[in-house]
Each structure stands twice: as structure tokens, then as C-alpha cells.
Amino acid sequence: MGNLNRSMSLAGEPPKALNTGQKLAVITGMTGMGILILQLFNLNLGNSALWLSIAILAIFAGIIWFSQAAYAHKHKGIKNDGVWFKSMSSRGVLAWMAGIALTGFYIVLYFYPQYLGLVKDGDNTGLIALFDPLSKALSGNPASQWFVYGTLYTVAILAFGAKFIWKYRHNKYEQLRTVSVMFFQTAFAFFIPEIMARLNGDLPYYDLKNMWPLNYYNFERYRINGFIDSGSVGMTMLFFGIISIFVISPFLTYKYGKRWYCSWVCGCGGLAETAGDSFRQLSDKSKFAWKVERWVVHSVVVFVTLMTTAVIYSYLGNDTSKYWLTKTMFISGVAIILTAVFAWVMIYKRDELEKDAKYGAIGYFTIIAVLIGMHFFSGSGNIFIFKAETLRTTYSFLIGSVFSGVIGTGFYPILGNRVWCRFGCPMAAILGFQQRMFSKFRITTNGGQCISCGNCSTYCEMGIDVRAYAQKGANIVRSSCVGCGICSAVCPRGVLKLENGPEKGRIDSKEVLLGNDVDLMDLVNKN
Amino acid sequence: MDHIVIIGNGISGVTLARHIRKLSDKRITIISAESDYFFSRTALMYVYMGHMKFEHTQPYENWFWKKNRIDLMNGFVEKVDTDSKKLLLKGGSTVSYDKLVIATGSKPNKFGWPGQDLKGVQGLYSKQDLEMLEKNAPNNKVCNRAVIVGGGLIGIEMAEMLRSREIPVTFLVREKSFWNGVLPAGESAMINEHIIEHHIDLQLDTNLEKIIADDNGHAKAVVTDKGETIECNVVGLTAGVAPNIDFLKDSGIEIGRGVKVNRFLETNIKDVYAIGDCAEQHEGIGSRRPIEAVWYTGRMMGETLAQTICGNPRKYNPGHWFNSAKFLDVEYQTYGWVFSERGKKENEQHFHWRHPEEKICITVAFDKDTNQFLGINTFGIRMRHEIFDQWLTENKDIDHVMTYLKDANFDPEFYNLHEDAIVAKYNSDYNKNINPKKKSWKRIFSIA
Numbered sequence: 014m015g016n017l018n019r020s021m022s023l024a025g026e027p028p029k030a031l032n033t034g035q036k037l038a039v040i041t042g043m044t045g046m047g048i049l050i051l052q053l054f055n056l057n058l059g060n061s062a063l064w065l066s067i068a069i070l071a072i073f074a075g076i077i078w079f080s081q082a083a084y085a086h087k088h089k090g091i092k093n094d095g096v097w098f099k100s101m102s103s104r105g106v107l108a109w110m111a112g113i114a115l116t117g118f119y120i121v122l123y124f125y126p127q128y129l130g131l132v133k134d135g136d137n138t139g140l141i142a143l144f145d146p147l148s149k150a151l152s153g154n155p156a157s158q159w160f161v162y163g164t165l166y167t168v169a170i171l172a173f174g175a176k177f178i179w180k181y182r183h184n185k186y187e188q189l190r191t192v193s194v195m196f197f198q199t200a201f202a203f204f205i206p207e208i209m210a211r212l213n214g215d216l217p218y219y220d221l222k223n224m225w226p227l228n229y230y231n232f233e234r235y236r237i238n239g240f241i242d243s244g245s246v247g248m249t250m251l252f253f254g255i256i257s258i259f260v261i262s263p264f265l266t267y268k269y270g271k272r273w274y275c276s277w278v279c280g281c282g283g284l285a286e287t288a289g290d291s292f293r294q295l296s297d298k299s300k301f302a303w304k305v306e307r308w309v310v311h312s313v314v315v316f317v318t319l320m321t322t323a324v325i326y327s328y329l330g331n332d333t334s335k336y337w338l339t340k341t342m343f344i345s346g347v348a349i350i351l352t353a354v355f356a357w358v359m360i361y362k363r364d365e366l367e368k369d370a371k372y373g374a375i376g377y378f379t380i381i382a383v384l385i386g387m388h389f390f391s392g393s394g395n396i397f398i399f400k401a402e403t404l405r406t407t408y409s410f411l412i413g414s415v416f417s418g419v420i421g422t423g424f425y426p427i428l429g430n431r432v433w434c435r436f437g438c439p440m441a442a443i444l445g446f447q448q449r450m451f452s453k454f455r456i457t458t459n460g461g462q463c464i465s466c467g468n469c470s471t472y473c474e475m476g477i478d479v480r481a482y483a484q485k486g487a488n489i490v491r492s493s494c495v496g497c498g499i500c501s502a503v504c505p506r507g508v509l510k511l512e513n514g515p516e517k518g519r520i521d522s523k524e525v526l527l528g529n530d531v532d533l534m535d536l537v538n539k540n
Numbered sequence: 541m542d543h544i545v546i547i548g549n550g551i552s553g554v555t556l557a558r559h560i561r562k563l564s565d566k567r568i569t570i571i572s573a574e575s576d577y578f579f580s581r582t583a584l585m586y587v588y589m590g591h592m593k594f595e596h597t598q599p600y601e602n603w604f605w606k607k608n609r610i611d612l613m614n615g616f617v618e619k620v621d622t623d624s625k626k627l628l629l630k631g632g633s634t635v636s637y638d639k640l641v642i643a644t645g646s647k648p649n650k651f652g653w654p655g656q657d658l659k660g661v662q663g664l665y666s667k668q669d670l671e672m673l674e675k676n677a678p679n680n681k682v683c684n685r686a687v688i689v690g691g692g693l694i695g696i697e698m699a700e701m702l703r704s705r706e707i708p709v710t711f712l713v714r715e716k717s718f719w720n721g722v723l724p725a726g727e728s729a730m731i732n733e734h735i736i737e738h739h740i741d742l743q744l745d746t747n748l749e750k751i752i753a754d755d756n757g758h759a760k761a762v763v764t765d766k767g768e769t770i771e772c773n774v775v776g777l778t779a780g781v782a783p784n785i786d787f788l789k790d791s792g793i794e795i796g797r798g799v800k801v802n803r804f805l806e807t808n809i810k811d812v813y814a815i816g817d818c819a820e821q822h823e824g825i826g827s828r829r830p831i832e833a834v835w836y837t838g839r840m841m842g843e844t845l846a847q848t849i850c851g852n853p854r855k856y857n858p859g860h861w862f863n864s865a866k867f868l869d870v871e872y873q874t875y876g877w878v879f880s881e882r883g884k885k886e887n888e889q890h891f892h893w894r895h896p897e898e899k900i901c902i903t904v905a906f907d908k909d910t911n912q913f914l915g916i917n918t919f920g921i922r923m924r925h926e927i928f929d930q931w932l933t934e935n936k937d938i939d940h941v942m943t944y945l946k947d948a949n950f951d952p953e954f955y956n957l958h959e960d961a962i963v964a965k966y967n968s969d970y971n972k973n974i975n976p977k978k979k980s981w982k983r984i985f986s987i988a
Contacts, residue, residue, distance in 0.1 A: 029590070088737065090869030094704045095590035183869075185954040299601060459950055460925025462864050462873070464835050465551070466583035467596045480599055501952050503591075505866040507873055507922035510950050514981050527925055529840040530857030 029098040034082025042075020052140040053129065062146040069168055076172035080179045089183035091503055093472070101426065102291045108426035116423030123414040126158035151207040163203055166284060170198045173287035180290075186498045186511070190276055194283035197222050202280050216243045219250055222278050224257035226317040227440040229408060234328040263447060269513055270454025271444035272496020279440075281433060284422065285474065286497060289430025293474035293499065296429035302476055306435055306493065307372070310442045313412055315376050317439045319383055320408045322347050323401035326387065348384055351377060362450050412437060431474040435493055445492030453513040454496065456489035458482060461526035462508045469500035469509060483508050486526045490519055543567045544849060545627065545637035547617050551835055552816030553643035554578045555842030556849075557610050563850040568609070571627070571635065573616035575667050577602060581645075582835055584670045585697045589704040594667075620791040622809045639849060642788070642799050642807075642814040643842075646781035646833050649690075653777075655751030660759035661775040664698050673701070676774045680707045685772040687711075687762045689748045690779030691718050693865050696731075698776045699740050700868050710741040710770050712748055712762075714779075724880050724903050726892045727917060731867050734899050738868050751775055781833050783818040796820050798831045803855040805845045813849075815841035825858060827877050834863060860932040861915070862925060870899050875928035876915025878905040888914060891938065891969060893962045895920070902962060906938040913941045921958065922950035927984065939974055942966050946979040 031039070048068035051058070058064045084092060100107040121128050130139025137145055141156050144164060148156035174195040181187035201222040209216055217239040225231050231254050240247035265273045275282045322344070329340045355377045421433025434441050448454060456479070463486070469479035475493045479500045482489045489500075489509070501509040544560060546553040549572035557568050583597040605612050613635070619628040620640065627635045648663025650656045662672050677683035686702050688695050691713030699709045715721060718735060720728040735742045747765040754760040761771045783798035794800040794808040798820030805813050814820075816838035821830045828837075840858055847854040864873045879888060889908035894901035900920035906913050913936050916928065927948045931941060941948075945959045963976045 088869050091591075093589075093591040097593050098590040184952060185956070186952045189954055457950075459922070460929065461836055461839075461862065462925055464582040464864075465580040465599045466586065467580060467592055467599065468583070468586065471592050471596045484599060498952060505871065506864040507871050507950060510922070510952060512953065515985055518985060525843050526839065527929060528836055528859050528862055529843055530854075530859055 029095045029100075032082055035079050038075050038078035038082055040075075041078060042072050045069065045071030045073075045075060049140060049143070052143045055130070055139045061143050065143050065147060068143075069164075072168060073172050077175055080176035083176075084179045084182070092180050093503065096291075096294060102294070104295065104427055108292075112424055112426040115425065116419055119414075119419040119423045122158055122162055123418060129158050129161065131158050148207075151204070152210040154210065166280070167198050167203045169288045170280075170283045171195055173290065174283075177287050177290050181502065184498075184502050187502060190272075190498070191286065193277045194279070194286060197278045198280050198283050216240075216247060216250070219254075220280070221250075221253065222280070224254065224262060224440065225321065226314070226443065227279075227281075227438065229317050229321060229413065229439075230405075232321060232325050233405070234324075237328075262444065263451075266444050266447045266454075267452050270452050270494070270496050270511075271441065271448045272454065272494075272511070274444060275434065275441060275495035276497045281417065281421070281438065282431075282495060285425075285430040285434060289422075289425050289474075292425045292430045293497075294429070294471050295427065296431060296435070296474050296476035298470050298473070298476050298478050300478075303478075306476070309436045310438070311372070311376055313416075313437055314439045314442045315380055316408060316412070318351075318380055320401075320404045322384065323387060324405050327401035344384055344387070348381060351380060358450060412439075429474060429476070431476075431495070434495060435475050441493070441495070445494075448494070449490060449492040453516055453519070454490075455512065455514065455519045456482075456494065456500065457510045457512055457514075458486055458488055459506075459508045459510065461486060461528035462506050464506055466505060468503040468505065472499050472503050474499070479509070487521065488519060541565065541567050542638045543569065543636065544639045544641065545635060546570045546641045546643055547627070548572060548643035548645055548816070548818075549575065549578045549612070550581060550643060550645050550816060550838065551578075552645075552838035552842045553641065555839045556641060556643065556815060556846050557842075558608070559843055559846030560849055561608050561610060563846060563852075566850075567611075569611040569613055569635065569637075571613045571615050571617060571629075573614065573630075576612065576614055577605070579667065581665070584664070584667065585701050588670060588673060588701045617787055620788060620793065620812075622792055622812060625811070637811075639811045640813070641845065641849075642785070642793075642812070642818060643816045643838075644784045644787075644818045646817040647784040648694075648777055649780045649782050650777060651779065653689075653748055653750060655753060655759065656777065658751055658753050658759045658775075659757055660773055661751055661777060663777045663781075664694055664701075665781060673774075677702060677705070677707055679705055683707050683773040685710065685770070686774040686776060687748075687770055687772045688776040688778055689762075690777065691715060691744075692778060692780060693719075694781075695776070695778035696735065696867055698778055699735070700738075702774075702776075703738060703740060707774075708741070710743060710772070711735065712746045712764060713742065713744050714747055716745045718742070718744070720880055721882055722880055723917070724878065724890055724892065726894060727901060727903060727919060728880070730894065730899055730901055730919065731870070734868055734870055781817065783820065783831065785818050796830075803857070804848055804853060805841060805856050806848075813845055815845050821856075825856070826861075828858065828861065836863065860929050862929075867919075870919050871922065872917070872919050873921075873923055874915065874917045875923065875925065876905070876913070876932045878903055878915040878917045891966055893958075893965045895958065895961075900958065904938060904941065911937040911939065913938045916941070924948045924950045924984070938966075939972065942972075942974045943977055944983065946976055947984050949979070 045068045048064055097103045101111065130137050130141040132138060136142065137155055141158060141161055144156035144161045147164065148154060148160045174191050177191050178188050202220045206218050206220055210218065217236040230236065237251070240251040262274065276286055326340055326344060329338060329343055330336060331339055333339055358373065416437040417433045421437060424432060463483040465480055465484045467480050469483060473479050474497060475495060477489065477491050477494060479489055496511055498511050501511055544566050546557055546569070549570045553570055557570055560566055560568055577598050578600060579594070579597040580599060583592065586592045587594050587597060616630040617627050618630050621628065625637050627637065629635065646665060648665050655661065660676050662676065663669055664673065677686060685708045687710045688698050689712045691711065695711065699711050702709050717725065717728040718731045723731070732742060743764070749763045749765050751759050752761045752763065759772065759775050761769050762775055763769050785795060785799055788795055788799065792809060793812055798818050799807055799814035800822060801807055801814050801819045802822060805815055805819060807814055817833040819841065824830045837858060841856055844854050844856045860876055862875045866872065878890070879885065887907050887909055888905050891904045891906070892901065898920060902919070902921060903917045904913070905915045913931055916923065942963050945962065949957060949959065951957070959976050963974055966972065967974055
């Protein structure tokens with residue numbers, strides 16, 4: 014990243030200016046935003062339902078119009094002209110302004126919702142009050158800051174999703190997966206939980222497509238009680254939550270790679286791929302960043318595993334006659350599962366792991382050691398000196414709020430659109446581990462056709478140096494790859510293809526590329 | 541310890557250096573006056589278009605070279621003294637070598653046009669050319685129109701670049717149809733259409749007569765052989781490239797158009813080799829030309845010579861021909877040989893299919909006597925290199941290719957596939973009854 018500013022005299026001029034249509038579209042969208050912002054100052058405009066509709070429609074119309082003005086008059090194909098000249102997409106002044114505004118929004122949202130108009134006992138005011146009619150229509154309850162956020166989030170995915178589909182109208186893979194994230198966000202994250210709340214008030218809010226550890230709170234006491242108290246519907250949801258982790262996601266990841274989740278279903282991924290699309294080129298491709306990524310994201314996995322185990326442990330009892338699952342059984346169960354996974358990987362995949370195995374072992378033994386410590390040396394729910402509850406609130410603050418929201422999304426225009434997914438998301442790390450170890454998915458490199466141009470690496474939102482593999486003729490099998498397919502789309506020589514094929518020969522590396530004399534290839538590839 | 545000095549840090553020289561390092565501990569120095577670090581020449585266009593910054597075109601991070609003990613030297617070699625095994629650099633310093641590799645690439649052709657050295661007249665090959673274009677044509681206010689002379693791959697890239705900044709472009713092409721010395725007629729016609737739909741003023745069958753200067757010695761117009769005067773601020777000369785070897789004139793190294801080399805890539809002088817664009821085979825290998833200014837061949841020569849230099853003498857022995865390019869929005873791939881009408885041999889027959897609406901087409905060349913598959917060109921369809929390489933090695937016939945065409949498709953998932961339409965046309969053209977087989981992972985990966 015350090016050398017990005019040391020850029021040359023080459024970065025010059027247009028195409029960076031907006032055309033007239035785009036300018037008018039920006040004004041339209043900003044008007045919608047303006048109505049929302051005015052609410053922050055408690056300007057009472059009267060009819061909330063009307064003004065909310067106007068605001069959301071204006072935002073929608075602005076984004077769609079902008080896309081139309083940007084792409085409709087052009088031929089279908091790659092639309093990256095001027096990406097590095099535009100202030101917004103090349104860390105210019107506009108990008109910093111947007112980054113600061115977004116970050117500010119997240120800080121207020123997570124920590125000071127009263128400034129958005131949240132009133133605990135009594136009627137909401139300001140921005141949140143504007144959303145009351147919509148919330149009441151859906152769930153029957155007044156809006157909260159999370160409802161405001163959820164609505165805007167969905168609007169962003171839908172409107173920018175439409176833009177993305179327009180931009181990639183030559184590419185069916187991109188279109189289909191965008192329709193998919195738009196659907197899952199609207200139905201699973203937005204409508205269904207609200208409607209379920211209306212039908213059954215005791216059920217905890219449950220976005221069914223979110224699974225542990227992404228929804229790290231899923232197995233907390235109040236939720237478990239909520240599930241159990243809601244009878245068979247609740248139990249089904251709890252059961253679904255558990256098989257999501259242990260059955261559904263491993264199966265789908267084996268067949269299709271983690272992309273089935275990260276770029277077809279997930280809401281965080283959905284926002285990154287749509288609203289964040291203009292920032293994908295900002296991810297750091299250096300080897301150093303890769304190293305940081307592996308340490309940070311796997312630390313989060315260790316953290317979330319310990320935290321969840323501690324939380325569940327803390328509310329279980331010791332008496333089998335009261336409830337079949339006791340503290341001892343639970344903690345032994347966790348230890349057995351972790352040991353099984355660790356042993357399986359060490360036995361079958363140690364050749365592929367090399368140095369990484371060491372780090373994996375460190376992570377594994379840390380968890381096991383802490384679990385043992387927890388069980389024998391601490392009182393109910395304490396982990397040494399920390400309470401399970403303290404651990405949970407720390408995780409929720411550091412990872413759930415600061416990392417995924419404030420940094421992950423607020424810094425889109427500066428750090429790129431997948432910072433959370435790459436450095437922070439424990440779910441992505443677990444799926445990624447599986448993708449690397451046990452999956453049919455790979456990005457195939459097409460023989461010797463790579464010209465090392467760098468479009469693939471530049472536009473990889475996960476910061477994978479795709480070219481480093483392609484120019485060696487090696488397939489790309491990386492745990493962080495979310496399968497967005499953009500590397501394949503921007504490749505001017507048709508070198509990359511995302512596909513699910515046989516596991517054998519999935520990871521291979523050729524010293525000499527296809528095209529050169531066959532004997533030479535034999536000679537070198539044998540050595 | 542042997543000191544290997546490589547002049548030129550393009551794909552050939554850098555591939556060579558990397559492979560020597562893999563095979564040995566020899567001392568390696570790369571000398572270049574163009575750039576401090578290796579970059580992908582083919583990507584320069586994307587820098588001007590704003591898809592990438594210049595540093596994105598550099599395939600290796602800057603620490604790579606030191607870590608792999610490849611010394612990089614910024615300098616311009618003016619003279620080679622093969623007797624004392626010394627290079628004389630601009631500024632007077634010298635470098636000694638034990639083995640010398642010339643990998644200096646190409647320079648744009650100039651055919652003696654009046655005005656070809658005026659300001660605003662340039663080729664597009666080097667990093668310096670790109671910087672010059674940024675000065676000459678930053679936007680359509682400074683450059684009201686550009687004229688590009690020469691209808692090849694660089695010409696169409698330059699047109700695309702300038703159009704990305706909405707600069708009006710006139711494209712003078714000597715041939716009656718774009719690149720028809722290489723492409724068969726149907727494909728060439730499709731690209732003509734595509735150029736025109738990108739609002740490029742394509743003038744076929746038109747030559748440059750001269751370039752006219754304004755009072756400041758800057759190009760202000762060109763005159764064509766049709767008598768037309770076209771006002772412009774920039775003239776792009778893209779009529780091919782020639783080996784960049786002027787500095788070797790009195791060195792005693794044998795020179796034709798390029799540096800003459802044998803199949804071991806050795807020149808007439810011991811311990812001096814040449815690879816890449818600047819190397820000229822005494823005779824073309826197979827159907828290849830003696831000089832191949834192509835990314836892939838440069839890379840392959842680097843791979844081969846590394847073996848020879850590390851004591852494992854290998855002939856340069858390229859396998860089946862392949863290449864690729866992109867014409868504005870249309871990707872092009874080729875495997876094996878498909879010749880244009882101009883270069884076609886007597887027994888070479890073409891099957892051509894074109895999509896009714898989209899800019900998608902393929903041409904398959906085969907031997908009309910034996911039905912042997914000779915090569916394929918695809919536009920707007922991606923194909924698997926490994927599979928075609930295998931089919932060419934095994935001398936498959938065209939019926940086999942048609943039957944298993946689905947295995948070879950490399951388009952992204954969910955794309956509309958055209959194999960059924962292609963095979964239907966093949967069946968009707970040649971009165972055959974081929975049933976295309978479903979794609980099989982087993983076949984695809986047992987081949988690769």
C-alpha cells in the first residue's frame with residue numbers, strides 16, 4: 014500500500030468526469046439522502062410514511078439513473094475505464110469524505126443510537142421515527158436503529174445490485190449471483206424475520222441465512238430459551254442453526270467452494286459486492302498483507318470459539334437429572350470435535366499444509382488448553398479472571414461492531430470492500446479452511462495463455478495475487494477466495510475459470526508452461 | 541562463479557533470470573534503461589485507460605529481486621565488446637560478463653514516411669511511449685483527433701485507449717479488411733464491424749502518404765494515399781515492430797533483421813545468446829516466422845535458454861502454436877494454425893460459424909483430404925488450451941473436435957453455450973451427423 018501514492022506522472026486525465034445524466038442522478042439520490050439527514054435534526058416533516066417513501070424512492074431512482082447514464086450507451090463488456098482516475102474509486106478526496114461519513118454513521122449507529130432518535134420508553138423521534146410506519150406495517154413494533162439500518166442496507170443491496178447487473182450485463186455468472194444476494198437480503202434478512210416477529214413474538218430475531226460464527230450470539234442463553242419456549246418452530250430453528258454449521262455448510266462448501274455463501278448468500282458479502290463494487294481494486298495485494306490476514310482472521314476464529322463455548326458453558330448445569338446436557342458433557346464434546354478435525358487434517362492433509370500446520374496446531378492447542386483450564390480452574394462461567402459475559406461483550410464490541418461495521422464497511426472507500434470478510438470474518442475463515450482442504454472448487458488457469466497483465470490481481474477484492482498463480486500456470490486454490498468471479502471477468506485473455514471439478518490434481522504447479530516443448534515440460538516438472 | 545548478464549528486463553529476460561535462479565547459484569544481472577522493475581508490456585494500455593496504475597503491471601513485488609539475488613541495473617548498453625566480454629554503458633561505465641543474453645525486444649516500425657519524427661508522432665511499445673501518449677493525448681481538448689497508422693494488434697489497442705478518453709480516432713489500415721493477413725475473411729469482417737460500432741473512423745485500404753507539421757514542428761494533419769487530409773494532433777505509428785538491436789551494429793554478432801540465433805538460441809559468438817522479440821531463427825520453426833514478437837514465445841525462449849545456460853543444453857522447441865488478443869470487447873484465442881486466405885495452404889479448409897446477433901464466431905481449419913484438425917480461432921468464446929494442445933498432438937480429426945467441443949469450452953459458468961449451434965452448422969455444411977457429447981469432467985481432467 015505504501016507505494017500507491019508514489020504513483021507516476023502517468024495517472025492523468027479523464028475519463029473521470031461524470032456526464033450530465035450521472036450528475037442529475039447524483040442530485041436525485043442525494044435529495045433522498047438529504048431527507049433522511051434532515052430527520053437527524055428532528056425537523057418534523059409531518060407524514061412520515063410519505064416522506065420515507067419519497068426518500069427511499071429518490072435514493073433508488075438516483076442509483077438506477079446513475080447506472081443507466083453510465084452503462085446504457087456503452088457496449089457490453091468490462092467497464093473499468095478511469096477507475097484509477099476518479100476521486101471516489103482511487104482514495105481521492107471524495108473517497109475520504111465518504112469514508113469518514115460512513116464511519117461516523119456506524120459509530121452513531123452502534124454506540125449512540127439516541128442521536129438517530131431512539132427513545133427507550135416512549136415514541137421515537139428523528140430518523141428512527143421516520144421509519145416507524147414501515148416497521149409497524151411489517152412487525153407491528155416501532156422501529157429501532159437496527160430496523161433503520163436493515164432497511165437502508167437492503168435498499169443499498171437492491172439498488173447497487175441493479176447497477177452491478179447492468180455493469181456486468183455480458184456476464185451471466187455475475188448477474189445470477191447478484192440476483193441471489195439481492196433475494197437473500199430482501200427475503201431472509203429483511204422480510205422473514207420481521208414477519209416471524211409478528212407471528213410469534215417470543216421467537217428471537219433470526220436471519221436464517223446467518224450461521225454461527227457469523228451470528229456469534231446465536232447460542233446465548235436468552236436466544237436458546239426463546240427457541241425452546243417457542244415450541245416446535247423454535248426447536249426447528251435451533252436445530253437448523255446447528256446443522257447449518259455441521260452439515261449444510263460443509264456439504265455445500267465441498268461441492269461449490271465457499272462462494273455459495275460468501276458471494277451468493279451472505280449479507281456482508283452482498284453489500285460488499287454491490288455497494289462496495291467500486292472499491293474492490295483498493296485491497297492490499299502484498300505478501301505482507303496476506304500474512305497479517307492469516308494471523309488476524311484465525312485469531313478471530315479462536316476468540317469466537319472460546320467465547321461461544323464459555324457462554325454456553327456458563328449457563329449449563331452440572332446435574333444430568335435437570336437437563337441432559339451438562340457442563341462436562343458439553344466441554345468434552347467441543348474438545349472431541351476439535352480434536353477430530355485437527356487429527357483428520359494432520360493425517361490426510363499435512364503435506365498440503367507445510368508451515369501452516371504449525372500455526373494450526375498452535376490455534377488448536379490454545380483452545381484446548383483454555384477449555385481445560387476453564388473446566389478445572391474456574392468457577393461457573395469464569396475463564397480464569399474473565400467472566401464469560403465479559404468475553405462476550407468484548408467480542409461483540411471489538412469484532413461484531415468495530416471490526417465488521419466501523420472498519421469493515423466504514424472504510425470501504427479506503428481499504429476496499431472486503432476488509433471484514435478478509436481480515437475479520439470467522440465464518441469466512443472456517444469456510445475458507447474447508448475450501449482449501451476439502452472442496453471441488455478451484456479457479457482453473459488456462460494453460461499458458463496468461464500475459465501477466467495484472468487485471469485479475471488488481472480487481473481481486475480479497476487481495477489475492479491471482480496473477481502470481483496464473484502466470485505459473487497454477488490453479489488458484491486459496492482459502493480466502495470468495496468466488497466473486499471478477500478475476501475471470503476482467504481477464505483479457507480468457508485465462509481464468511471458476512469451476513467445481515475433481516479434487517485430484519486441483520492444486521498443481523507447473524515449472525514450465527504449456528506451449529513449450531513437451532520434453533522440457535517433462536524434465537522440469539519432474540525435478 | 542559465472543556472471544550472466546541479461547540486457548532487457550521484459551518477459552524473456554526476466555523468465556530466463558528466474559529459471560536460472562531456480563536451477564543454479566550463478567550471478568545474474570539484468571540491465572534495462574526502460575524501467576527499474578519488470579512490468580507487463582501488454583498491460584500498458586490499461587494504465588492509460590485507468591484500469592490499473594503502473595505498479596499494478598509489475599508482476600513481482602520490489603523485494604522479490606533482492607531475495608532471489610537477481611541484480612537489477614538501470615543503464616543503457618551502447619556497445620558490446622565480445623573479445624573482452626565487456627559492455628559499455630551510456631555514461632561510460634562498463635560491465636563484464638561470462639555469458640551475455642540479448643533480450644532487448646522490439647521498437648515500432650517506421651517506413652520512411654515524411655514527418656514520421658515530428659512531435660506528436662509516436663508508437664506504442666515502451667513505458668516511455670506510454671508516458672509520451674499521456675502528454676500528447678491527455679484528453680480530447682488537447683488532442684482533438686488522433687490518426688492511427690497500421691491495422692494490427694497494437695493499432696487496435698491504441699484506438700481503444702484513445703476512445704476511452706473520448707478522443708476521436710481515425711484508423712488507417714493498409715489491408716482491405718482489418719488484420720486479414722492473419723485472420724480469415726469472416727472473422728476480419730466481424731472485427732471491422734466491431735471497430736465501427738465503437739465509433740472509430742476505420743479507413744480500410746488506405747495508406748499514409750505524409751504527416752504535415754505546424755509551425756512548432758508538431759504534427760497537425762496526415763495526408764492519405766486517397767488524397768484526403770485529416771487534421772489531427774497525434775499520429776500513432778503501429779505498423780508492426782522490428783528488433784531493437786541498433787547497438788549491436790559493430791559488435792561482430794551476426795545480425796539479420798534480428799540477432800541471428802540457432803536452435804539453442806546461441807549467436808555466432810560463443811557465450812552470447814539472444815531471446816525474445818529480438819532473436820531471429822535462421823529458419824522459421826515449422827510454420828512459425830523466424831522472428832516471433834509474441835509474449836508467449838519470449839517466455840518459452842527464456843525457459844529453454846535457462847536449461848542450456850545451466851548445463852543442460854536444450855533446443856528451443858516450441859509446441860503447438862497458440863496466441864490470444866482482445867479486440868475492444870471481443871476476446872480472441874487461437875490454437876494450432878488457422879491461416880488467412882492469403883497464407884492458406886492448398887489442402888487447408890475452413891469451417892466457419894458466426895452467431896446471428898452477437899460478436900461471436902469460430903473458424904476451424906482442417907485438412908480437406910484427411911480431415912485432420914489443424915487449428916481453431918475463437919472470438920467471444922473461451923477455449924481450454926490443454927485440450928486443444930492434446931488434440932493437436934494426437935492428430936485428431938475435425939469430427940472428433942466437433943463431437944467433444946463441449947469439453948473444450950472455457951467460458952464462465954452459466955454462459956450461453958453455442959456448441960450445439962456450431963455442430964448443427966457443421967453437420968449441415970458437410971452433410972454429417974455428429975452428435976456433440978456432453979461435457980465430461982473425467983475426459984477434461986484426464987487429458988490435462
